[in-house]
Amino acid sequence: MFSWLGTDDRRRKDPEVFQTVSDGLKKLYKTKLLPLEEHYKFHEFHSPALEDADFDNKPMVLLVGQYSTGKTTFIRYLLEQDFPGMRIGPEPTTDSFIAVMQGDVEGIVPGNALVVDPKKPFRKLNAFGNAFLNRFVCAQLPNPVLESISVIDTPGILSGEKQRISRGYDFAAVLEWFAERVDRIILLFDAHKLDISDEFSEVIKALKNHEDKMRVVLNKADQIETQQLMRVYGALMWSLGKIVNTPEVIRVYIGSFWSHPLLIPDNRKLFEAEEQDLFRDIQSLPRNAALRKLNDLIKRAPLAKVHAYIISSLKKEMPSMFGKDNKKKELVNNLGDIYARIEREHQISPGDFPNLKKMQDQLQAQDFSKFQPLKSKLLETVEDMLANDIAQLMVLVRQEESQRPTQMVKGGAFEGTLHGPFGHGYGEGAGEGIDDAEWVVARDKPMYDEIFYTLSPVDGKITGANAKKEMVRSKLPNTVLGKIWKLADIDKDGMLDDEEFALANHLIKVKLEGHELPNELPSHLLPPSKRKITE
Numbered sequence: 001m002f003s004w005l006g007t008d009d010r011r012r013k014d015p016e017v018f019q020t021v022s023d024g025l026k027k028l029y030k031t032k033l034l035p036l037e038e039h040y041k042f043h044e045f046h047s048p049a050l051e052d053a054d055f056d057n058k059p060m061v062l063l064v065g066q067y068s069t070g071k072t073t074f075i076r077y078l079l080e081q082d083f084p085g086m087r088i089g090p091e092p093t094t095d096s097f098i099a100v101m102q103g104d105v106e107g108i109v110p111g112n113a114l115v116v117d118p119k120k121p122f123r124k125l126n127a128f129g130n131a132f133l134n135r136f137v138c139a140q141l142p143n144p145v146l147e148s149i150s151v152i153d154t155p156g157i158l159s160g161e162k163q164r165i166s167r168g169y170d171f172a173a174v175l176e177w178f179a180e181r182v183d184r185i186i187l188l189f190d191a192h193k194l195d196i197s198d199e200f201s202e203v204i205k206a207l208k209n210h211e212d213k214m215r216v217v218l219n220k221a222d223q224i225e226t227q228q229l230m231r232v233y234g235a236l237m238w239s240l241g242k243i244v245n246t247p248e249v250i251r252v253y254i255g256s257f258w259s260h261p262l263l264i265p266d267n268r269k270l271f272e273a274e275e276q277d278l279f280r281d282i283q284s285l286p287r288n289a290a291l292r293k294l295n296d297l298i299k300r301a302p303l304a305k306v307h308a309y310i311i312s313s314l315k316k317e318m319p320s321m322f323g324k325d326n327k328k329k330e331l332v333n334n335l336g337d338i339y340a341r342i343e344r345e346h347q348i349s350p351g352d353f354p355n356l357k358k359m360q361d362q363l364q365a366q367d368f369s370k371f372q373p374l375k376s377k378l379l380e381t382v383e384d385m386l387a388n389d390i391a392q393l394m395v396l397v398r399q400e401e402s403q404r405p406t407q408m409v410k411g412g413a414f415e416g417t418l419h420g421p422f423g424h425g426y427g428e429g430a431g432e433g434i435d436d437a438e439w440v441v442a443r444d445k446p447m448y449d450e451i452f453y454t455l456s457p458v459d460g461k462i463t464g465a466n467a468k469k470e471m472v473r474s475k476l477p478n479t480v481l482g483k484i485w486k487l488a489d490i491d492k493d494g495m496l497d498d499e500e501f502a503l504a505n506h507l508i509k510v511k512l513e514g515h516e517l518p519n520e521l522p523s524h525l526l527p528p529s530k531r532k533i534t535e
Contacts, residue, residue: 021290021400022055024393025297029055032385033297036378037304040311040371045362046303046354047180048124054181055293057121058102059285060150062178064207065188066200067156070219074188074257075100075151078282080412084108084139096135097174098153103140111136121181128177131168144411148286152178157200171199172206179210183285183292187214191221191232196239204243209299211244215251215281222256222263222271229254229267253278279414286407290397298390301382302352309342310335310359312374324369332363429515430507434524441499441506441525448502461495467504474508480517484508487521490530499527 029050036042043049063071072086083100085108099114099122109117111133115126125136135155154175155167179185185207196204207214218236221229233254244250255271255278256262262271285292314331318324331338339353408414426434433440441448455466464485471481488504489496496504503525511517523531 021294021393021397024396025055025293026052028385028389028393029297032381032389033301033304036308036382039375039378040304040308041366042304042307044366045307045359047177047300048127051118051121051123053119053121053123058148058150059183059289059292060152060178060181061184061186061282061285062152062154062175062182063186063188064154064175064203065157066190066193066197067158068193069156069188069190070257071156071188072153074186074217074219075153077257077259078151078413079143079145080259081141081143083141083143085137086139095155096137097132097155097178099136099138100146100151100153101138101140102143102146102150104142106141107139109138109140114138125174125177128169128174132174135167135169145409145414147411148407148409149183149282152182157197157203172202175203176206179207179213180296183213183289184282185210185214187216189216189218189236191218191224191229194232194235194239196243201243211248211250214244215253215278216240217257217278218252218254219257221254221267222265225264226266251281283409283414286409287401290400294390294393294397298386301386302348303354305379305382306342306348306352307354308374308379309346309348310338310354311371313338313342314363314368315371315373318368318371328363328368331368332360335360335363429510429513430518430522430525432510434522436524439524439528441502441527444506444509445498445502448505449498451505452498452501457498461493461497462501464494464496467496467501471504471508474512476508476511480511481508483517484511487517490521490526499529503527 455462484507
């Protein structure tokens, strides 16, 4: 059990006692941030109130992309089994939001039932109406991958004439709702169809402020040649740069995420490396889930504070008796000036303010007379939370992480390459010769011996200075050569015999071929005469 005691005089006299990070987040939100949000109608303008399920649920991965980019197939690839409600085809087949979650038995829970289940984090989705709920289901099934994460499949984003078909609900707003609550957003693109439709562009813009959660997958990359793939990759980065306004480039993973043979296998090694990187990113989600929820709460607090300043400023400017309608129109039109004044008075970053146009549209339907004046105590409570409680909770996050075993997503496609010869890089680089009876370095040892005997060995060994003269010819940095020396000097006598020198040259070759060096020398690379030394 973890406990943390509040020492600030303004806090409650009783010490804060939290069983878990989740308990701490729930308590902080309900007692310190939620009162500010409710007082200034934050939930009518921005995001619905958070519930216990938002803090307790497993990490979620949201898949977004145009139709036929392989979203549903990607989930099938991860789980290595079909899930209820799954439909795959070249046409727009998935017309619903499908939350794929762990369950004891396979089945589908309709949207109207989901939004009344307090154990699911979807209750606030009822605000989008029946048109959306009729297109929202939860597919439950027993699967080891789903024991650690949940996956949200989304309808294919339409392009061309198909965009004119109304969905009956605000698609971008629904995705924004999910984006606030998920741990990872994966944008899928088809290497054959890179056009970003107006609806897709609108969706990506709706995901603003969640760029840290976004990853991009360039799928079906095995269907084009290497030269064309380079051009497609460049075009994708250029298109994303115009829409995603961040100084950092979003991480793009290239591959073919399905269980069929590669059509063009030229880039197989690239696809394998990219897949492993993406899998590692997804596998880290359970371990970082508490930190992500804490980060989302920290991001939410400044927006709630700014909203309070905006609403209270509008309330202050309103007349008490006559001319309310005209004044309201004037205030809405001059909202940009109010933003600038609040920014100056309270030293707030421009990036913390809500979208001006969207805020103006929302204010049109509001009754300004029902707005509340500035209540300093509520703001001070949030300030105290950010200044003291969050820092203490951060310590609790680290304590909890250290006392729990390593949490990773297991099962499905994540298990396929962990063990055996099909693991990424197995038998390559420093792993070459791992299953051979003969010492792999022996193949090139005659060539290395010729160089060794030109370096004036004494009693069968060359000095470090003489070895250095030969090793620096590789043009590798001293830091790398120093690591190679430590790995090769097995008896740690500061000199190299012929086997150790051959091993050093083999490791140089491994590095020059673009592979990473091991931190410890693998047993199959030990020279035969030195194997007794290390036993």
